[in-house]
Amino acid sequence: MKIRPLHSFAVLAALGASTLMIAGSNVEAKDRATKTERREARQNKRNRLEQMAQRLNLTADQQARIAPIMANSRESAKAVRRDEALTREQKREKIRAIRKDAKQQMKAILTDEQREQLKAMRREKKTERKAKRDL
Numbered sequence: 001m002k003i004r005p006l007h008s009f010a011v012l013a014a015l016g017a018s019t020l021m022i023a024g025s026n027v028e029a030k031d032r033a034t035k036t037e038r039r040e041a042r043q044n045k046r047n048r049l050e051q052m053a054q055r056l057n058l059t060a061d062q063q064a065r066i067a068p069i070m071a072n073s074r075e076s077a078k079a080v081r082r083d084e085a086l087t088r089e090q091k092r093e094k095i096r097a098i099r100k101d102a103k104q105q106m107k108a109i110l111t112d113e114q115r116e117q118l119k120a121m122r123r124e125k126k127t128e129r130k131a132k133r134d135l
């Protein structure tokens with residue numbers, strides 16, 4: 001059987017087009033997943049104090065004292081991330097310092113039992129992040 005050049009070109013073009021369509025749909029699905037993950041992350045940030053209040057059984061006074069600490073540390077970290085004069089490592093170090101300071105301030109507000117519960121929550125989150133990274 002003799003293969004005509006035009007026929008083989010048409011077959012190759014069809015294969016190429018279908019490959020591009022499949023690849024394109026995978027990229028679109030990945031973009032949707034990424035957008036969904038970002039939306040969920042924003043919602044989680046908003047709910048973080050509520051979740052903390054619920055899991056640690058925070059009093060209204062504790063919530064009122066912790067909310068500005070969380071907001072200030074979040075805004076300070078954003079400012080550091082936007083600072084183009086800093087290197088990646090400098091940003092990392094400054095953000096670590098901001099988080100450490102916020103953690104110390106929150107610890108001063110919590111009871112001993114709440115501090116232990118918070119440690120357990122952080123361990124859980126760390127395990128979840130590690131499992132997610134390993135996928």
